[in-house]
Amino acid sequence: MTVDMDSARDRLMAERLRVTSEMQALQDDLSHSLEDQTDEDGNDSHLADSASETVDREIEQSLEDNAEHLLACIDAALGRIDAGSYGKCERCAEPISEERLEALPYATKCIECKRLEERG
Numbered sequence: 001m002t003v004d005m006d007s008a009r010d011r012l013m014a015e016r017l018r019v020t021s022e023m024q025a026l027q028d029d030l031s032h033s034l035e036d037q038t039d040e041d042g043n044d045s046h047l048a049d050s051a052s053e054t055v056d057r058e059i060e061q062s063l064e065d066n067a068e069h070l071l072a073c074i075d076a077a078l079g080r081i082d083a084g085s086y087g088k089c090e091r092c093a094e095p096i097s098e099e100r101l102e103a104l105p106y107a108t109k110c111i112e113c114k115r116l117e118e119r120g
């Protein structure tokens with residue numbers, strides 16, 4: 001069974017668009033909460049609020065890091081399509097199953113190697 005490169009590319013581009021717009025939304029959120037923070041500066045009664053906003057920002061930051069990581073994976077997968085190596089496990093060089101690529105279009109390892117890796 002061969003991987004359909006065109007639909008793989010479509011899936012990756014769609015995923016890329018989704019992650020990019022999510023990142024954009026996060027960045028908008030981030031700049032809004034920074035603005036809020038500035039407005040409340042010097043007001044002691046908002047200390048508790050500021051603390052929870054800091055936590056929110058940390059969560060948003062890690063989501064953003066995650067999104068950046070995803071984008072890198074997606075771009076790498078698009079590069080593999082161009083290079084003709086898409087859909088091959090980078091560990092054992094066996095083809096990655098189509099179901100797995102449909103669920104995770106930027107997968108770099110077959111399910112067996114992934115399981116081995118997770119087991120350590």
Ligand SMILES: [Zn+2]
Pocket residue numbers: 089090091092093094109110111112113114
């Ligand atoms: Zn493998």
